Amino acid sequence: ENTLDIEQIRRDFPVLDQTVNGRPLVYFDNAATNQKPLPVIHALTRYYEGYNANIHRGIHHLAEQATAAFEASRRAVQSFLNAKHWEEIIFTYGTTDGINLVAQTYGRRFLGKGDEIIISTMEHHSNIVPWQMLCEERGCILKVIPVDDNGELILEEYEKLLSERTKFVSVVHVSNSLGTINPVKTIIDLAHGVGAVVLIDGAQASSHLELDVQALDTDFYVFSAHKLYGPTGMGVLYGKKEILDAMPPYRGGGEMIKEVTFEKTTYNDLPYKFEAGTPNIADVVAVKTALEYMAGLGKENIAAHEHDLLQYATEQLSELEGLRIIGQAKHKIGVISWVMDGIHHQDTGVILDQQGIAVRTGHHCCQPLMQRFGITGTTRASFAVYNTKDEVDRLVTGLRRVQKMML
Ligand code: PMP
Numbered sequence: 001e002n003t004l005d006i007e008q009i010r011r012d013f014p015v016l017d018q019t020v021n022g023r024p025l026v027y028f029d030n031a032a033t034n035q036k037p038l039p040v041i042h043a044l045t046r047y048y049e050g051y052n053a054n055i056h057r058g059i060h061h062l063a064e065q066a067t068a069a070f071e072a073s074r075r076a077v078q079s080f081l082n083a084k085h086w087e088e089i090i091f092t093y094g095t096t097d098g099i100n101l102v103a104q105t106y107g108r109r110f111l112g113k114g115d116e117i118i119i120s121t122m123e124h125h126s127n128i129v130p131w132q133m134l135c136e137e138r139g140c141i142l143k144v145i146p147v148d149d150n151g152e153l154i155l156e157e158y159e160k161l162l163s164e165r166t167k168f169v170s171v172v173h174v175s176n177s178l179g180t181i182n183p184v185k186t187i188i189d190l191a192h193g194v195g196a197v198v199l200i201d202g203a204q205a206s207s208h209l210e211l212d213v214q215a216l217d218t219d220f221y222v223f224s225a226h227k228l229y230g231p232t233g234m235g236v237l238y239g240k241k242e243i244l245d246a247m248p249p250y251r252g253g254g255e256m257i258k259e260v261t262f263e264k265t266t267y268n269d270l271p272y273k274f275e276a277g278t279p280n281i282a283d284v285v286a287v288k289t290a291l292e293y294m295a296g297l298g299k300e301n302i303a304a305h306e307h308d309l310l311q312y313a314t315e316q317l318s319e320l321e322g323l324r325i326i327g328q329a330k331h332k333i334g335v336i337s338w339v340m341d342g343i344h345h346q347d348t349g350v351i352l353d354q355q356g357i358a359v360r361t362g363h364h365c366c367q368p369l370m371q372r373f374g375i376t377g378t379t380r381a382s383f384a385v386y387n388t389k390d391e392v393d394r395l396v397t398g399l400r401r402v403q404k405m406m407l
Helices: 006-010 038-050 061-081 095-110 129-138 155-161 184-193 241-246 281-297 299-318 345-354 367-372 389-406
Strands: 089-092 116-120 141-145 166-172 197-201 220-224 235-239 257-260 265-267 323-326 335-340 360-362 378-382
Touching: 038 061, 038 281, 061 089, 061 235, 061 281, 089 095, 095 129, 095 166, 095 197, 095 220, 095 235, 095 241, 116 129, 116 155, 129 141, 141 155, 155 184, 166 184, 184 197, 235 241, 281 299, 299 323, 299 335, 299 389, 335 389, 345 360, 345 378, 345 389
Parallel strands: 116 141, 116 166, 166 197, 197 220
Antiparallel strands: 089 235, 220 235, 257 265, 323 335, 335 378, 360 378
C-alpha cells in the first residue's frame, strides 16, 4: 500500500497547476523530462540571488561559497551512486554528452580496427550514433543484441556475440520507449568475462531504481539530471578511477589543465581533467536538492507508486479495442507505449493535447527498435511520482475520443 500523499506532493510542482486547452493539465511525458519541485527551483534562484560566482579559481567569498556548493553536489552524487571515490564523478551536460565523452576519449585511445563494440536494439540514438562515429573513424565493428517480442533483450544471443574480440559493451539500463528494465548486472558480468569494458546508460533508471555502481561493478554509468526532478543541461558520468585516469581529456580549455605553455600543456587531475570551461554551476548545485527531494520521498515509494499506475494503465488500456501495447517485459518502470489500429500516433498526440493531456509520440529516438517491431512510432505515457489514477482515467477517456474522431 502506498505511503505517499500525492496531493501534497503535487503542490511541490507549480507547473502542474494549470489548464491546457481549457482542461487541467495531465503531464505524462516524464520520460522525456520530468517536472521540477519547488525546492529545486528555489535552489536555482538562491544561487543566483545569493552567491553566483565562477568556481575553483576564485579567492573571494562568493567564489568560495559557489565552489563549496558545487563540490557538495559532487559528494551527493557520489553517495547517490555509491561510488568509491568522489573523483569518479564527472559533471557533463547530460547522458548524450557522457556517452560521447567516453566514445571520444576511451574509444579513440583504446579501440581500434576489428575491435567489437556491443550495443542493443533498444538503445536510444545517443547510445548508437557515438559508437557508429567511432567505428567509422577507427574501424571497429558494431554488434547488436536483439530484442524479443516482449521487448526484452535476448541474453542467449548476447552470449553468442561475446568473444575475445569484444572490447566494449554499452547498454541501456531502462528502455525509454518500452520501460523494460534490463538485467544489467548479468550483462556486465558476462562482458567482464571476456575482458570488455562496460557503459550503462542510466538516463531512465536514475529516478526509478536504486543504483549502486560498486555492486554492479560497471566501468561507466551515465545519466541526466533533468530526468530525476533536476535541471536540464546537466548530467553525470561515473567512471572507475583507474580507467578515467588512463583516458585522455575530452575538451581542451580552462580548468582541465595544470600548466599551459606554448610548448606543452599538462592536464589536471580527476575529475577536473574532464570538466573544461565554466560548467552549469547553478544546475549542478540544484542536483543535490533534487537528489534530496527524491530521497525524502523514498525512491522505493516513488517506484511503488509508479508501478501501481503502470499496472492500472496497462489494465485500462488493454480494454480499448484495436490498441496494442508495445513492450510487455516482466520488469518495467512506469512507461507504457502503444499503437492503435487505423490511427497514426501523431493524430493521437494532437487530439490528446486538445484535451490537456501531454504524451509523447513518434520513435522516441529509438528508430531501430521501432523497425524491430515493424512500426514507425508509438504513443507513450510515462509516469512520475505526482501522477494519479484519475489522470490515467483521463487518458483512457481521451483515447476513446481519439477513436471516435478518427475511426
Ligand atoms: N538514453 C536514454 C535511455 C534516454 O531516455 C535519453 C533521453 N530521452 C537519453 C539517453 C539522452 O539524454 P539527454 O537528452 O539528456 O542527453
